[in-house]
Amino acid sequence: MLILLAIVALYVGVYDFNGTSPFTILGQLIQGDPDLALSDKYVIWDVRAARIIMAILIGSMLAVSGTGLQGLFKNPLATGDLIGLTSGATLLAAIAIVLGGHFREFLPEAVQFSLVGISAFIGALVAMLLVYRISTSSGKTNVVMMLLSGVAITAIGFSITGFLIYISKDEQLRDLTFWNMGSLAAATWTKNIVLTVVLIISYIILLPKGKALNAMMLGEKDAQHLGINVERLKKQIVVIVALMIGTCVAFSGTIGFVGLIVPYILRLLFKSNYSFILPLSAIFGSILLLAADTISRSIVAPSELPIGILTALMGGPIFIAILIKFKKSL
Amino acid sequence: MIKADHIVYKHKEFRILDEVSVSLEKSEFLAIVGPNGAGKSSLLSVLANEVRQGKQNILFKDKQISEWDVRELSLHKSKFSQHNSNEIPLQVKDVVMMGRYPYFESQPRQEDHEAMNKMMYETDIYHLKDRDYNTLSGGEKQRVHLSRVMAQLDNAIDHKLVFLDEPLNNLDVKHQYKALEIIRKFTHQENSAIVVLHDLNLAAQFADKILLMKSGKVAAYGTPEKVFTAENISDAYNFPCTICEHPVNANPMIIFG
Numbered sequence: 277m278l279i280l281l282a283i284v285a286l287y288v289g290v291y292d293f294n295g296t297s298p299f300t301i302l303g304q305l306i307q308g309d310p311d312l313a314l315s316d317k318y319v320i321w322d323v324r325a326a327r328i329i330m331a332i333l334i335g336s337m338l339a340v341s342g343t344g345l346q347g348l349f350k351n352p353l354a355t356g357d358l359i360g361l362t363s364g365a366t367l368l369a370a371i372a373i374v375l376g377g378h379f380r381e382f383l384p385e386a387v388q389f390s391l392v393g394i395s396a397f398i399g400a401l402v403a404m405l406l407v408y409r410i411s412t413s414s415g416k417t418n419v420v421m422m423l424l425s426g427v428a429i430t431a432i433g434f435s436i437t438g439f440l441i442y443i444s445k446d447e448q449l450r451d452l453t454f455w456n457m458g459s460l461a462a463a464t465w466t467k468n469i470v471l472t473v474v475l476i477i478s479y480i481i482l483l484p485k486g487k488a489l490n491a492m493m494l495g496e497k498d499a500q501h502l503g504i505n506v507e508r509l510k511k512q513i514v515v516i517v518a519l520m521i522g523t524c525v526a527f528s529g530t531i532g533f534v535g536l537i538v539p540y541i542l543r544l545l546f547k548s549n550y551s552f553i554l555p556l557s558a559i560f561g562s563i564l565l566l567a568a569d570t571i572s573r574s575i576v577a578p579s580e581l582p583i584g585i586l587t588a589l590m591g592g593p594i595f596i597a598i599l600i601k602f603k604k605s606l
Numbered sequence: 607m608i609k610a611d612h613i614v615y616k617h618k619e620f621r622i623l624d625e626v627s628v629s630l631e632k633s634e635f636l637a638i639v640g641p642n643g644a645g646k647s648s649l650l651s652v653l654a655n656e657v658r659q660g661k662q663n664i665l666f667k668d669k670q671i672s673e674w675d676v677r678e679l680s681l682h683k684s685k686f687s688q689h690n691s692n693e694i695p696l697q698v699k700d701v702v703m704m705g706r707y708p709y710f711e712s713q714p715r716q717e718d719h720e721a722m723n724k725m726m727y728e729t730d731i732y733h734l735k736d737r738d739y740n741t742l743s744g745g746e747k748q749r750v751h752l753s754r755v756m757a758q759l760d761n762a763i764d765h766k767l768v769f770l771d772e773p774l775n776n777l778d779v780k781h782q783y784k785a786l787e788i789i790r791k792f793t794h795q796e797n798s799a800i801v802v803l804h805d806l807n808l809a810a811q812f813a814d815k816i817l818l819m820k821s822g823k824v825a826a827y828g829t830p831e832k833v834f835t836a837e838n839i840s841d842a843y844n845f846p847c848t849i850c851e852h853p854v855n856a857n858p859m860i861i862f863g
Contacts, residue, residue, distance in 0.1 A: 487707050493694045503680030503708040548695040
């Protein structure tokens, strides 16, 4: 299904290839055909294919980070954007852009990328630790505290980011606006390679944790009796989730609700069995974001809709549905 | 098997457990009894390596229990908690399968399914296996967790130990007896059990040894005949009682009032 969607996404676009199919061009490209027009090559390979791959990578990581957080907090409302991790990451990324801009010309490109990326990771990690400390005592999470501390962090992030926008220069302003809106338009192959590396490292550690997250539903002490090292598990999830969210924010800005929508749909099908929903959210996250991105760049062609609008449109009602379902237990 | 020496467990300055020593041999069924707040559950938690406070001297199979590898330990002992989670959005069979988590990596093997099914039959929940755990009654949930905890110890290792904290809560008479029979059968296979019980008569009937606790201290320890004397019981519970011989099985029978 994902492959099918990727093929469709390759077809959809504003650029006109003079009647030839994008596939023929991709085929020509792979065979190294010298007759291929440079502009065709650029659109297919550097713009469209890079963007599709980025949507797949980012969507997958956002969904998995949401599922992992929900396992850690034992609640389907825990996602990076709702509990403030995304804001924390955005805030530090914004600081890195504005302050880093002053000595930008002295740094090579790779360092510039990683400066924003590392800042976003630290921002997500700090926000995560803060939320966890505030909302969790002796292994039990207070859902209201968790969401409210997210609101607080988002408010702080919003005000400081606003201040940064006020003092920033024109070029930085464009970067900052992009961050707040969330977009996959800046996809490049360099970014995709970094994302792939982060994804592989994260999944090697996180995806086999399905059983452990199930056991956590019994409570931390009982999980320990089942031979699970609970403290280590929690630390791993905290760091890996912060890493994934930080990386996603650094490369695509804040794309909300993916971590909420995907696990919600999977829960309808597989209950809360993390052995299934953790690996499946990796795939369904890709499908969701790729579909959303394809729609967002074709629905108002030749212009483009910010992708966050579409994901929020889906995520908002699901957020409300979860709230209604858990009305009694909140 | 397990040997604990002068355990002290404090909350602030209050001693919940005050110099408690316990020792248990293989094939023994130890019942911990006592009034509310006597420290029964705390003792069980400390013994099961659930809470760690300072240096406790607890030897499990001749090795400090805190030095055991968590995964390895889960094959030798399991624990049934008093407060089981009410909300687990999974099916009954998924919850019981958790007991087999220490044994497989990603997918349960044939023997894991067998162990799970066997315990579900014994605890009489097999017909509930496809139900949502959240829709069960309190007693049924207790049986699901009993099944899970016992399935965890279905392996070839000798001399295993199970901790159960009030496993009979919410159970009807038939299932109270069934649960205790499962535990007794387990101890007859050279394993041991430490069980917190409230029903003294059931404790007298099933347990090999009784540990009577009062305000964090051991009030009496020994066989049911030795511990269950009118003096010991009325002293510990602060309530008058009479002891007579059980007309059917000749165990001590405690009648309060």
